Amino acid sequence: MKKACLIVTWATLHGLSLLAGEGTQAAGDVPVFQIVQEGSSINFSVKASVSIEGKFNKWDATLTFASTDVSTGAMDLKIWAASVNTGSGMKDNKLRSKKFFDVKNDPYITFHSSKFAQTGPKSLDIFGTFTIRGVSKPEKLTVTSPDIGKGSGQIDGTMAFDRREFGMNSGIPFIKIADRVEVTVILKGMRVSGPPLDFK
Numbered sequence: 001m002k003k004a005c006l007i008v009t010w011a012t013l014h015g016l017s018l019l020a021g022e023g024t025q026a027a028g029d030v031p032v033f034q035i036v037q038e039g040s041s042i043n044f045s046v047k048a049s050v051s052i053e054g055k056f057n058k059w060d061a062t063l064t065f066a067s068t069d070v071s072t073g074a075m076d077l078k079i080w081a082a083s084v085n086t087g088s089g090m091k092d093n094k095l096r097s098k099k100f101f102d103v104k105n106d107p108y109i110t111f112h113s114s115k116f117a118q119t120g121p122k123s124l125d126i127f128g129t130f131t132i133r134g135v136s137k138p139e140k141l142t143v144t145s146p147d148i149g150k151g152s153g154q155i156d157g158t159m160a161f162d163r164r165e166f167g168m169n170s171g172i173p174f175i176k177i178a179d180r181v182e183v184t185v186i187l188k189g190m191r192v193s194g195p196p197l198d199f200k
Helices: 013-017 089-096
Strands: 005-011 032-048 052-056 059-065 073-080 108-120 123-132 135-144 152-162 177-193
Touching: 032 059, 052 089, 073 123, 108 135
Parallel strands: 005 135
Antiparallel strands: 005 152, 032 052, 032 177, 059 073, 073 108, 108 123, 123 135, 152 177
């Protein structure tokens, strides 16, 4: 079966970590990042005989570090599946149903990282677990972080997975749906306190 792949262009980590000034890091002082809802979005699309695309209205994302070492990072993404919004009540209700997101039994779609590994001056691999409708699979986020300036940045990500691998085998009446689901993630973020990250 085709393995889900999550590829993220990360315009946050390096941009947020640069040019915060020189000096000695105080004991216990760590970078603190905030992901803001305004200007951020999580969207999806599926090729179909009738266009199926939309967004999730409710989600939460966190990015934390135990020190300035990038390898100590942790990322969590939590999406309320019932907040799906395609602009069509019929499509939304079908996607919330047991045959798709099954929101009554599994209300959340999540990604939880387990390891950050720097692969280059401006790149990371983030290993973790992606879960939807109670089915979890190990995934890797391939991350690049171009320098976009001081203190703020944007995460632009795309994710593609085979819905059948997560138990979504049904269709929608009178609509032919492809198996491949594409997700676009745009997250605005800023470093609100602490020293910059140490990109080697």
